[in-house]
Amino acid sequence: MITKFIKDIFSEKTDEFIFYSSTGEDLYLDKEAGLYIHIPFCKSMCPYCPYYKVFYNKELSQRFKSSLISEIKEYSKKLGKKYFTSLYIGGGTPTLLIEDLEIILKEIRNCFELNEIIAIETTPGDITRDKINILKDIGINYISLGVQSFQQKYLTLIGRNYTSDRAINAVKLLKDRDFDTFNIDLIFAYPGENLPELLKDLQTTVSFSPDQITCYPLFTFPYSTIGKYKKIKKLKMPSHFVRRKMYYLIHDFLEEHGYKRSSVWSFNRKKTKPYSSVTRDYYIGFGPSAASYTGKGFYFNTFSIDEYLKTVKQRKPIASEMKVSKKMEKLFWLYWRLYETVIPIKRYKKSFGEDIYADFGMVLRTIKAFGFVQSEDDGSIVLNKRGCLWIHLAQNYFALNYVSKIWSAFQKNPWPGRIKL
Numbered sequence: 001m002i003t004k005f006i007k008d009i010f011s012e013k014t015d016e017f018i019f020y021s022s023t024g025e026d027l028y029l030d031k032e033a034g035l036y037i038h039i040p041f042c043k044s045m046c047p048y049c050p051y052y053k054v055f056y057n058k059e060l061s062q063r064f065k066s067s068l069i070s071e072i073k074e075y076s077k078k079l080g081k082k083y084f085t086s087l088y089i090g091g092g093t094p095t096l097l098i099e100d101l102e103i104i105l106k107e108i109r110n111c112f113e114l115n116e117i118i119a120i121e122t123t124p125g126d127i128t129r130d131k132i133n134i135l136k137d138i139g140i141n142y143i144s145l146g147v148q149s150f151q152q153k154y155l156t157l158i159g160r161n162y163t164s165d166r167a168i169n170a171v172k173l174l175k176d177r178d179f180d181t182f183n184i185d186l187i188f189a190y191p192g193e194n195l196p197e198l199l200k201d202l203q204t205t206v207s208f209s210p211d212q213i214t215c216y217p218l219f220t221f222p223y224s225t226i227g228k229y230k231k232i233k234k235l236k237m238p239s240h241f242v243r244r245k246m247y248y249l250i251h252d253f254l255e256e257h258g259y260k261r262s263s264v265w266s267f268n269r270k271k272t273k274p275y276s277s278v279t280r281d282y283y284i285g286f287g288p289s290a291a292s293y294t295g296k297g298f299y300f301n302t303f304s305i306d307e308y309l310k311t312v313k314q315r316k317p318i319a320s321e322m323k324v325s326k327k328m329e330k331l332f333w334l335y336w337r338l339y340e341t342v343i344p345i346k347r348y349k350k351s352f353g354e355d356i357y358a359d360f361g362m363v364l365r366t367i368k369a370f371g372f373v374q375s376e377d378d379g380s381i382v383l384n385k386r387g388c389l390w391i392h393l394a395q396n397y398f399a400l401n402y403v404s405k406i407w408s409a410f411q412k413n414p415w416p417g418r419i420k421l
Ligand SMILES: C[S@@+](CC[C@H](N)C(=O)[O-])C[C@H]1O[C@@H](n2cnc3c(N)ncnc32)[C@H](O)[C@@H]1O
Pocket: 048, 049, 050, 051, 090, 091, 092, 093, 121, 122, 123, 124, 145, 146, 147, 148, 185, 186, 187, 216, 217, 218, 219, 220, 221
């Protein structure tokens, strides 16, 4: 019922969500925004991973670096020396290009103004003391480590290329170096996982007191290896009932240990700033498969590294665009505020000049009628534990239906043409 409701408000009751072929010539940004760089290289391919990546090789990575710099310069010609609020470097495994990051950052700083958040993600299989020293030296101040689990059994199940000891060592090395925000990613709801096992992972994680802990349920995207495996072998995933218990366990345990929810999936220690690569209102993305969102259009770069390298020589590597109406822009805004589990009413008025109840009165009244709200004043609406659970389920639905549909179309065809969601 909730997912149908979300689907109704996000698609059928508004303009159609359709991507068309585009070269992004009309891309224009007049708002405060963030930057994203997608580094599409990994040394091993995790079977559950939905992101665009190819096997690392030095020669290809050097051609990629030159193309990335060309792409950054191409944007700076249009945007001028624009100020950006943050830079997130994701992937893939960005720290595989450790020797190139300094020059990439230098180029970003030559082209744009950037002095707040410079964030990167990495994995225990790749991070070392020397790499951490380089990251600190070049000014990276936010870092996210994809541990997934501290239990060998689950690391093996999901095909990770490191041991639980190595994961613990990576956490200790990062903890020692005092980043502004250090996030640990965990995955839960593995096939066959039970509550005591999840609790064990949470206990190990809080024992290192990272600034932020992010717990994702295992998504089985239909086009990922694990998604196909699930279909063929009927891999037994935890039931909805067990997942709900897990979700509440995470919430209660982390709140008892001094963490406060900062999104449907993340919790932060007090006075720490969230590592969040997805919740910026507007952003420009570089690299294959990166997305850009300007408020007027949503753009995807081609997902193929070969096409990316070829195209960047002449123009931006954008493959598709969805025009965004004012109504859709407001919907996206609401979607990401629900993701953050707090709806700042006054900020809506400041951003859009309207009262949020005039635009989304029905949605907000429904959320309240379902008993999803913890508190409301004229500043913001804060969701409660139950509300967060349902938003998390709606996010799963959204990821598996909408995101999956776009990404699988792009993974099949570098220039996919029309995609209707
Ligand atoms: C871009 S990924 C990976 C960063 C890094 N390459 C790694 O593997 O640790 C960022 C995070 O997304 C999460 N993630 C990736 N695929 C997922 C899936 N199928 N289900 C749930 N979480 C997933 C993982 O927690 C991961 O740390």
